[in-house]
Amino acid sequence: MTETDFAFLRLLLRQRSGLALGPDKRYLAESRLSILCRRRGIESIDVLMQQVRLGRDGALEAAVVEAMTTNETLFFRDSTPFNVVRDVLLPEKLATSAGNRSLRIWCAAVSSGQEAYSLAMLIDGMADRLAGWRISILGTDISGEVLEKARTGLYSQFEIQRGLPIQMLLKHFSQRGDKWQVSERLRSMVEFRPHNLLERNDQFGRFDIVFCRNVLIYFDLPTKEKVLGLLAPRLAPDGALVLGATETVVGLATTLRPDPHQRGLYRQAPVMRPPVTSALAQRPSIGSTAAH
Structure with missing residues (x-):
């Protein structure tokens, strides 16, 4: 070249x-x-x-x-974020959203789907607590080729061995020749759509959890700022953004703040409103120049 x-x-x-x-x-x-x-x-x-x-x-x-494009991924990659979803984010959601009983998750740059299906398996494991909830998982990627693979949910023995616990394999997969396919139940929980992280995304609505892991590491600073600026509005007011272990929003997005207790977890920053000045304080005093 x-x-x-x-x-x-x-x-x-x-x-x-x-x-x-x-x-x-x-x-x-x-x-x-x-x-x-x-x-x-x-x-x-x-x-x-x-x-x-x-x-x-x-x-x-x-x-x-x-x-x-790098499409490196595996099931339950870096187990900590999935533990945080199971032990922190889902219990929070169960406590705060008992009324609308809705859970929306977006896996941005989902590659061939392992991350989205890992979350689906995790949620399925809490089926008794989430009974009656409307649950949707959106997986997006710029590559149509990997999205097609994600939709079929068909993985090689090598891919299955990377991070997937044996009990999950037996419960959620069936063998198809020399490959393994995700159950129809899990596939019905996930929608895969093409999307470029540099483009508008308001058509997706808002999400309770957004995964965008190990993506920002490939971008320069202006691009990181742009991507985070597009992701932040997609979070519900009490939503959470999950990044990779080496990624951060610090210095890149003023509308997001790190969770002080969970590494790689970011939430909406509180809106700072200017102090309200009372009308009496603004009224000129008697005898002042402005009163004449």
Whole structure:
């Protein structure tokens, strides 16, 4: 890949997905785009980039962006956030929302679905306490390819072995040849939709819990600010944002604050209202210049 093509690719990725590809990642780009070339029957990366530069094939451009997107995920990845949902956030919701009995969760950058299905399994484990509740889990990702896999809920033995407890496997999966498929019950709990985190999201409404884990690490500071600025309004007033262990909103989003007791958990910052000055205090005193 030429220096010019690599510079063009870096700009394309930043504009389309927010991904900040470092100048030392040319080898990574060449590796992933070589695979794309073989799948598409394109002669070389040079030819691929020439076609993308022409701007006539939106599907090819999207394929390049998808090829460069990291889709690393596994079931119950970093168990702490799931424990926080089970032990802190869901009990809070049960206490505060007994009236409307509704729970909405958004898994942003859900990749091939393991995170969303992990949450579905966790919620299913509390079925007796959540009986009669309206529960919805939304999983979104920029990659149509991984979303299609997520919808089928079909995973290899290797993927199953990464983080999934054996009791969960036996309860929620059935074997399909050399793969395992999530039960229809769990699949019905999750909706998967395409979405770019850099784009408007108000069409999704508000959520009690938003997972956006291990995504911000791939963005530069302005992009992190933009993404957090778009995510914050999607939280219900008592909602919570869950980030990765190495991610933070500090210095990036004034409308969010860290939970003092739970690492990686963020909530809506209290709205600071200016003090109300009484009308009497504003009224000029008798004998003042303003009274004449």
